[in-house]
Amino acid sequence: MAKIELKINGKQHSFDVEDRTLLVNLIRDHAQLTGTHVGCDTSQCGACTVxxxxxxxxxxxxxAGQANGADITTIEGMAKGDKLHPVQQAFTECHALQCGFCTPGMIMAVSGFLKDNPKPTDEEIYxxxxxxxxxxTGYINIVKAVKQAAVAMSK
Amino acid sequence: MRTFSYVKATSLKQVGELLAANADAKLLAGGMTLIPTMKARLAQPSHLIDIAGIAELSGIEVKDGKLTIGAATKHVEVAKSAVVKKAIPALAYLASHIGDPQVRNRGTIGGSLANNDPAADYPSAALSLNATIVTSKREIAADDFFQGMFTTALEAGEVVVKIVFPVPAKAAYEKFPHPASGYAMAGSFVSQHGKNVVRVAITGAGPGVFRWKDAEAALGKKLAAASVEGLSVDATDLNEDMHGTKEYRANLAKVMTKRAVAKLAVTAAASKSGGK
Incomplete structure (x- = not known):
């Protein structure tokens, strides 16, 4: 067992968990934030991106041990009160989801790479x-949403 | 995953002691290969020794014509490093094309080299650039380090500390990634050292990274894609699976080599004209 202390969405947490606990399980089962999804569990699908x-x-x-002391942001930490994050807003407006299962991971990945590359080309978005x-396979609207979010965030 | 004990190490000395005391311990850097391997129960270490935060394993610097990169340096750090981009732009390019963005934010150069996945990108750079792998015990030339599928010269208890790359005159990397997995079906890292020495390392095509010496000899005489035209990679020992035959991979290795050589010329012309 290990004591894990970390910040999730600005709030300090402390958990006693088994050493083999994954960060996604810490977030979902211990911090009870279930917006982060487990899709493939083999690091291919990205649904668990934080x-x-x-x-x-x-x-x-x-x-969880690797995240000890870290500052974690999950999908629940993106909106500011009632105001959605620009990437969330763009996904909503562009209908960039169908079933929505991949959406939390998509939004976290997009907001991650837009920080490095605020004006991506189509190729860079792919x-x-x-x-x-x-x-x-709703990629067309996802790419559209990334472009709209990039414009909104550069204003 | 089976249970194990996680230990966050703070120094190489501590890592050495932990490895000596626990025969079934494994080192954890980014965990991008090890954690999925453990989930699949293909590895069941008793201890994971996290070396990601050890200061002795970090840092990027150029000195006396050599680029040194700490083993725990993440792919994203190599990809973005102004020092790497200036010294060996092909290495920054390679790092920026490993896996996906989330993987590049965690995976490390030392982990990639120590794992020696047959389709990994970094081994081709280390072998082509004639890098030296500096470990906690000794210095190993890349030519001796890579020993086939998931096998290296590393001994039990030996830790990769840093990688020293001689800065080449020119270098370029081209790969053909599998469209689903992103792993290289074949990749070729071509580098020129001085006037006549060219080293070509092929990854993805065989059971481990290897040098294509016929191409090296031909390119050493004339550094042009046409020099490789009449040559072929020996397909005998190459990988064959549902994604491609040995012969397909042999041809792909040649095509990637030609593309890398063509890219060398473009890069050289751009640097002469003062472009990027």
Whole structure:
């Protein structure tokens, strides 16, 4: 067992968990934030993407111990009160989801790479989304939403 | 995953002690391969020793014509590093094309080299650039380090500390990624050292990274894609699976080499004209 202390969406948490606990399980089962999804559990689909110290990571492939002391942001931490994050807003307006299962991970991945590349080309958007799969194959509207979010965030 | 004990190490000395005391311990850096491997129960270590935060394993610097990168340096750090981009732009390019963004935010150069996945990108750079892998015990030349599928010269208890790359005159990397997995079906890292020495390392096509010496000899005489035209990679020992035959991969290795050589010329012309 290990004591894990970390910040999730600005709030300090402390958990006693088994050493083999994954960050995604810590977030979902211990912090009770179930917006972060487990899709493939093999670090391919990206549904579990969260930000760890500002960088997008697949939380199914990070141990809770590796996240000890980290600052985590999940999908629940993106909106400011009633105001959606620009990426969330763009996904809503562009209808960039069908079943919605991949959406939390998509939004965390997109907000991650827009920080590095605020004005991505189409090619750069495709590459930025390489770590996320949408099994409804709704990529056209997702790419549209990324472009709209990029414009909204550069204002 | 089976149970294990997680230990966050703070120094190489501590890592050495932990490895000596626990025969079934494994080192954890980014965990991008090890954690999925453990989930699949293909590895069941008793201890995971997290080396990601050890200061001795970090840092990027250029000195006396050599680029040194700490083993725990993440792919994203190599990809974005102004120092790497200036010294060996092909290495920054390679790092920016490993896996996906989330993987690049966690995976490390030392982990990639120590794992020696047959389709990994970094081994081709280390082998082509004639890098030296500096470990907690000794220095290992890349030519001796890579020993086939998931096998290296590393001994039990030995830790990769840093990688020293001689800065080449020119270098370029081209790969053909599998469209679903992103792993290289074949990748070729071509580098020129001095005037006549060219080293070509092929990844993805065989059971481990290897040098294509016929191409090296031909390119050493004339550094042009046409020099490779009449040559072929020996397909005998290459990988064959549902994604491609040995012969397909042999041809792909040649095509990637030609593309890398063509890219060398473009890069060289751009740097002469003062462009990027």
């Amino acid at each position: 930000h760890m110290n500002g960088a997008a990571v697949k939380s199914c492939t990070v141990l 590459r930025g989304l390489e770590g996320n799969l949408c099994r409804c």
